[in-house]
Amino acid sequence: MGAFELEARPLYGIGTVARLTRIKPGTLRIWDRRYGLGASYKSQSGRRMYTQTDLEHLQIVASLVDRGYRIGEIANMERKTLAALLDQAGAGQGVTTKIRIKTLCLGSAFCDWLDKHPNMVSGLDVRLMREELESAVASGDLGALPARILIVSVGQLSRTQVDLIEQARRQIGAPLTLVAYEFANPHWIEQLAERGVACLKVPLDQERFGVHMAGLRQAVELDQGNSDAGELALLKPRLFDTARLTELKQIDSLLACGCTHHLAELIESLSNFERYSSECAVEGWSDAATHACVHAYINQARFLVERALASVLEEKSDRE
Incomplete structure (x- = not known):
């Protein structure tokens, strides 16, 4: 990698890893000395830290040890092999095996x-x-x-x-x-x-x-191919501004059923909530991630309804 240094993130100290894996710090140190299952990142100050990959690897190893596997038998196995063993044991749920x-x-x-x-x-x-x-x-x-x-x-x-x-x-x-x-x-x-x-x-x-x-x-x-929410994509732009929506709500409906009014009102409501979800205060990354997903889904919903309204307007234009 030449002269440029790469720094891994996120990083964890041995105490945090011990809590997340339920392995005592002393055991982690023994595994490091005997099998090389230690922290892979070393800071400029010389402190060794566990990367996300290190943590997840140890979580799988710890889960297998809990199910009767001997550490000496699995310590040198690749992560894919360990994950396969975990799946065979029916213990894959709750343990991170997904590639980051x-x-x-x-x-x-x-x-x-x-x-x-x-x-x-x-x-x-x-x-x-x-x-x-x-x-x-x-x-x-x-x-x-x-x-x-x-x-x-x-x-x-x-x-x-x-x-x-x-x-x-x-x-x-x-x-x-x-x-x-x-x-x-x-x-x-x-x-x-x-x-x-x-x-x-x-x-x-x-x-x-x-x-x-x-x-x-x-x-x-x-x-x-890992997404269970494929419709969540990059954010979509607005097709109708507030002034245009107000205009469409006031004119006679372009459809006998009155869908033009309803679509305009629905878009306005979704747009307001979209703006709210992007601005509301959150505490911590967990809440921020949840709000990010909500905002992205509402963004997609608003865009799809706007497409529906656009199709109504295009049909009306063709008739004229």
Whole structure:
């Protein structure tokens, strides 16, 4: 990986891992010495920390040991083999065997922000790369990082930065991308949006960031065939503004049954709740993740009803 350092996130101390695996710290240390089942990440200060992958591997091992397997027999097995044994034992439920989505965070500004909000990447297999975009792309090392989600931070979003973002995506393998920027011309934001790249202005709002990340996660899971909510995709734009909805509620219905009025009222209601769900205060990542999913689903519902209303208006236009 060249001279650039990658930092794993999230990280856990041995006390946290002991609580989450129900393995005593002393036992964890013995497993580390004898079988190499220890913390894989070492900070610049020399402290060893457990990554998300380390934790989940130990959770599977601990579950198998609880069911009678000897640690010496399973310690060197690969995770897929351990997960298969767990499934055979009928104990797969409640133990994480799902592969986490690989996510690369590029740029010191966003990495520093994530240090203060570590729970925002809960459930992802994250690597932080504090190098700036230009030097990271020039190194050519990004090709060794097969991430599914790329988060990039830039200062000024210019044509040069847009080109560099595209180069980074090609090197990594065209991942879904989110850009955090300080300053930008709307033209370049639109250019990235046309390429499927979302942009957020810093300072980042945790709620909005959570909404976008929920969409990116769901898109990856849908592509992998792991999603049980495939209809949850990237956020949809509004087709009718408030003024147009008010107008449609006041005119005579375009359908004998009065559906035009009902559709306009329903869209207005969904739009209000969509705005509320994106702005209401939450505490902790768990609540934020729930609100993010609610907001994304309401967004999809509003868009589908707008499509229904648009079809009514198009039919009326064709008749005229």
